[in-house]
Amino acid sequence: MTWILIKKQMMEIFRSYFYDSKKNKKRSTVSTILFMLIYAVMMVGVLGGMFAYFSKGICGPFAAVNMSWLYFLIMSMVAVSLGSFGSVFNTYSGLYMSKDDDLLLSMPVPVRTILIARLAGVYLLGLMYSAVVIVPAVIVYWVVAKCTVLNVIGSILLIVIISLIVLILSCILGWCVAKISRKLKNKSFITVLASLLFFAAYYFVFFKAQEVINKIMVNAVVYGENVKNKAYPVYMFGRIGEGDISAMLIYTVVIVILCALIYRVLSGSFINIVTSNNTVSKVRYKEKKSKMKNQFAAVLSKEFARFFASPSYMLNCGLGSLFLFVLGVVFIVKGHSLVVFADTIFQYKEAVRMVPLFFAVAICATAAMNDIVVPSVSLEGKNLWVLRSLPVKTWDIFRAKLAVQFIFTGIPVLFCDICMLIVFRADIKPVTLIMLFILPILYMVFMLLFGMLLGISFVNLTWTNETAPIKQSLNIFIAMFGGWIFAIAVALVFIVKAYKIGLFMYVIIVDMVFAALSVMLYIWMKKIGVAKFENL
Template sequence: MFKILLKKQMTEIFRGYFYDAKKNKKRSLFSTIMFIIIYLAIMIGVLGGMFTYLSAGLCEPLTTAGMGWLYFLIMGMIAIALGSFGSIFNTYSGLYLSKDNDMLLSLPIPTGCIVAARLTSVYLLGLLYSAVVMVPAVIVYWIEAPINISIVIGSMFLIIIISAVILVLSCVLGWCVAKLSLKLKNKSFVTVFLSLAFFALYYFVYFKAQSVIQDLIMNAAIYGQKVKDSAYPLYLFGKIAEGDWLAIGIFAVIVALICIFTFWILSRSFIGIATSTASTAKKKYKEKHVTRKSISSALLAKEFGRFTSSPNYMLNCTMGSVFLIIISGALIIKGGDFAGALNQFYATGMDQGFIVAIIITIICVTAAMNDMVVPSVSLEGKSIWIGQSLPVEPWNILSAKLMVQILVTGIPVILCEACCVVLFDFGIAEKIMICIIPLIFTVLIALFGLFLGIKMPNLTWTSELAPIKQGINVMIAMFGGAALGMLIIAVYYLIKSKIDIILYLGMTAAVFIVAAIILYTWLKKKGAQIYRFL
């Protein structure tokens, strides 16, 4: 029974490699093999190569200085962080709030067997992530430093210790996430906020890593002594891989006891955790007067409700707005530096019109990253008949979808334009073009996205990620919009010696307006009819 349950857990984790959610059917053997090869290439080739490079940079100077234990401590902490983050959400969804808890508990299966299978799946996933860090670290150490049987055994044991620590941390953190998820009301916004915070932290660490590593290597002796004096257990942790049998024995006993205690706690509390539900607060009925809404307002509220209810939808389709806000913040905070840089460009003889075209291109290309209107039709799925059966015109429904993208993209675009207009010393005509063209472009790409969404819908998906991320229409919209934005600067670069920037931008705006009118006319007539009979 344990083997069957473990196979079920691992199949759920890697379900996407065997099942095509977009086509709602099993993948072919060739497709499955190719997906597994790509996954291994990313894990071993990309991540493994990255940590091999990091290990090679740290190992030689630290081992030469007699600080091999510090090298393993650093790589071990990285492995624990990566493994815990990689398996925490699997623990949250697979152990605590799994959708099949009720079904499994109704079967004659011992609770301990269920817990053991799920803990094993968490352990194997954590081992996979930590091995990407630790296996290259161990191999590099064996190449750089003299080894013996104690070091070989200690290195292997350190990998096992790290995976066990990850298991315990994943259980604790997964429990915290599960508890919070039962109490939070606006889970979608919290998920989006945490995801964006993680991305920001990742890039901050990425850009600071090189200077931190250099400082660590130059002051290894000082940092090593501080660790010994104030955190001696961490020193013993690093000594495991150097074959220190005392450290191996201490950590083996401690980690084994913690793992046994974790399993005991989960076995006793699993039924309570698995059957827990979110608390519901009692509310006293109060009579309220509801304001009557127009058809357009009601449909727009419905579309915004669908948009804000899905973290996947918001995260994958609104990165353009996020980056536009970041650019605006950078302009506000570092406005003087940007203005000084422009003055230096002018001093070198760079054409002011070229700078204006670059600014417009940056805003347009960034705005093109938003594509929430493209999957909006497909996301209705098998429930599309509800909208079709309403006593409203199909165009009213489509225009509501269109307005979501225009509003979510247009407001950050206006903010970015305002910062550019206030900060940079351009002429009135140039500033007007900076304000007009990105807004026309925003409407154009929204219309183009809705056109693609109607012409290439996917209404048979089983996972909402299929229409959001995997649709060919999404790819065409994003890359096509970015290419159109890049054409602004590319064409001007080729003909700038023959045409004035204001005339060129005016012609560009006219072309965008004509294209938008053509798409709008098609969507209102032919597109609405196609939607009616999807």
């Protein structure tokens, strides 16, 4: 039974690779292999290659001064950070918020079996993200430094220990969120706020990491001695990768004990949290007048309520709004410095000013991070019949779903546009600035309609965990990476060839292209898209 539930968890996580929800049938073997190859290329080829290149740059210097333990320590910290970051938002929903909780608990299945299966899903996700860092680091060490029997055993054990540390950290955070959320009325916003603080801390560490690593490499011996003298357990952790027997034994025992304690705590609170109705303090009834709404306003209110009710939905599909505001502030504070720096790089290629276009493209690429509309149809799930049974036109349903992303993306895009105008107001002709101002808006509208097309074309209404349509669906992948590709292509075409016609003419052409594509998508939505939705 345990293996069956673990297999079920894995099928849920990678469901889109095996099942075509549009055709309501299993994908062909060729299609499944193709999807998995694309994912493998992204994870192993791109991310793994990036960390392999990084490892190659620092492994040699540390090995040369007999401080390979410090190399393993640095790469382990990066692996733990990425692994925790990659699985942290899935832990709470994956452990406690699955839609099939009531069904499983009503069956003659031991609670420990359900918990082990859920933990296996969390563990495998954390392993996948942490292995992208630590496995290339281990292979690079074997090639660059040395490869002995103890090195191999220690390195493999280090990979396992790191994955278990990621599991422990993810479970602790998920358990804390679950316990706190039971006591909070507005738990969605609290979860989002805590996650944003985590984001801020993570990116602060990320941008400071290179500077810190450079300092460590220059003064490796000094820092190494300080770690040995003041933080000996940390030093011993790095020794695991070198094959130190005592370090391997000590940390193996410690991690096993910690895993047992975590399992004990989770097993004791799992039923209580899963079956909790999240009651809060009683609220006294107060009679209020309810205003009548038209069909569109009623459905729009429902879409906003759905968005604000899910921290996972807000964080994964609406975080671009926050980044857009940050980008606008960066334009104001550092805009002129960025302009001077970029101008020195591109040297006004054939007297054409390129930097303003890059600012507009940056706005477009950031706006592409918002894909609220993409999973909106799939999130209706098995309750789609409720929406379909209402006396509401299908086009009003579409408009409401589109309006949520339009509002949450449009306001920050306008803010960034205004900040861009302030930066270039004295350097560029007003007519060119107007065209640049319009470009991100048209791009946003295009991505909005393109996201709706993806949402209708790749529908998943049979999910048991909302992370499936929000994070693990093919349409989300295409929407985000496709949006970045479209934005980057606008800049690359201008740099390579189109600079000859000048910035003004090029921006007009790009605006017309996005406007034409938006009109075509709008027509498709009105005719084919509405019909597809009505046939779901």
